[in-house]
Amino acid sequence: MSRESMPSGPYKDAVSYVSWLKDDERFSHILVQISHSFSGHAFPRLKLRYKPSLVQLEGGISHLPLLDLSMRAKPLTPSQWRSKLEKVNKDYQGNVNLNTTCILLDVRNGYEWDVGHFHGAERPDVDCFRSTSYGQSESEDIDSDPLARIDKENTDILMYCTGGIRCDVYSAILRQRGFKNLYTLKGGISHYLWSEGPVDWVGNLFVFDARLSLPPSSYKAEVEPEEFIKLEVSESSSFAKCHVCSTQLSALRHRNCANLDCNLLFLCCAGCTSPLKGCCCLECTSAPRLRPVLIGQQRYKKWHHYRDIEMQNSRLLT
Known part of the structure; x- marks a missing residue:
């Protein structure tokens, strides 16, 4: 477990877990931070594996x-x-x-x-x-x-x-x-x-989970989720622009390019998503391994998931 991410759950349970953890003198000094998740579990599946370094x-x-x-x-x-x-x-x-x-x-x-x-x-x-x-x-x-x-x-x-x-x-x-x-x-x-x-x-x-980005207010425990979904950024800012059309975004939405062999993580406005089939550029739209356009806060699954679906659909058509 890193100090940058912990399992998600109800707020009261998270606070109880932190309290239990800090009762152990070995972990009493650890800085534990809690942030809101407005789209369900930030970590829907608990996965444990050894990594030599973070x-x-x-x-x-x-x-x-x-x-x-x-x-x-x-x-x-x-x-x-x-x-x-x-x-x-x-x-x-x-x-x-x-x-x-x-x-x-x-x-x-x-x-x-x-x-x-x-x-x-x-x-x-x-x-x-x-x-x-x-x-x-x-x-x-x-x-x-x-x-x-x-x-x-x-x-x-x-x-x-x-x-x-x-x-x-x-x-x-x-x-x-x-x-x-x-x-x-x-x-x-x-x-x-x-x-x-x-x-x-x-x-x-x-953030490196399904939420992708959080406004500053999400780190205040007293804020309700619906209060911070809106983008907190000045219209005069020179960043937070669509990777495709370069217009200022009204809502931040990172997505990976639908071209599996590109997989670029980029900011995209709603108007550029469908025309480019979820890709980062026109060239990627003709790639041989193209994943479907994602809606909302969904994240891509493994390539074999989409490959199996395509194979099942082709069998039904024949």
């Missing part, structure tokens, strides 16, 4: 000194993070420059940034954490790395992710590369939204 990077992470707390970024409480953000927003001009004394680093994937991020954070140019390469740029891609050419001794680097695990891992890499002033948001974005609300946060929070 996150993966190119080349593995076994060589990293992750148990050495001095090699990780310094954790900041949500209130301390909020104070640091004031400095970032004072320096922020839309682009990182050599005179910047504080950099806000989003250590997530690009599609997570697309639905919500802290003001002043640049969009990560990766679709998988294992490909993250901040601070490791070669000469040919130095312009795309916000940590390239900065003062490693004097620049404050504020790192954030959903729950904090990715920052713990990646900060060890940056520490080995000589970056001195590393800070991370304790408990991640979800903890910040619960503690401080959406101050300096723009949009919703991407």
Whole structure:
């Protein structure tokens, strides 16, 4: 079980479980966060399996000194993070420059940034954490790395992710590369939204379950589900746009491309879903392995499920 996800259930049962867990002194210090699910169980099936690590990077992470707390970024409480953000927003001009004394680093994937991020954070140019390469740029891609050419001794680097695990891992890499002033948001974005609300946060929070994204208010236990289904994002925002037609979305809806061999996770408006058969582009609509268009909050099943249905239908027709 990671600290970023737990089984779903009725609110009162979740609170009881947390209370029972913290009665054990071994887990009394664990930060447990609860968020609403407005479409039934966020985790309809309980699946347990062993994973050597919660996150993966190119080349593995076994060589990293992750148990050495001095090699990780310094954790900041949500209130301390909020104070640091004031400095970032004072320096922020839309682009990182050599005179910047504080950099806000989003250590997530690009599609997570697309639905919500802290003001002043640049969009990560990766679709998988294992490909993250901040601070490791070669000469040919130095312009795309916000940590390239900065003062490693004097620049404050504020790192954030959903729950904090990715920052713990990646900060060890940056520490080995000589970056001195590393800070991370304790408990991640979800903890910040619960503690401080959406101050300096723009949009919703991407989550890795059937809900896909949650508005900041979902982390307040007293809010009823129907109160936060609406999109919380300013119309003037430059993000949260349809991947196909680039129009501002009135409702956030991530979907995987219906082309199984593409499977791109992208934002799509309702008007572009049917014409492209649930695909991300026109080219994918002619793919040989095409899944059906999904309606509402449904998620794709395994390919063999749709293949078996097609085979049954073809037998009925013959």
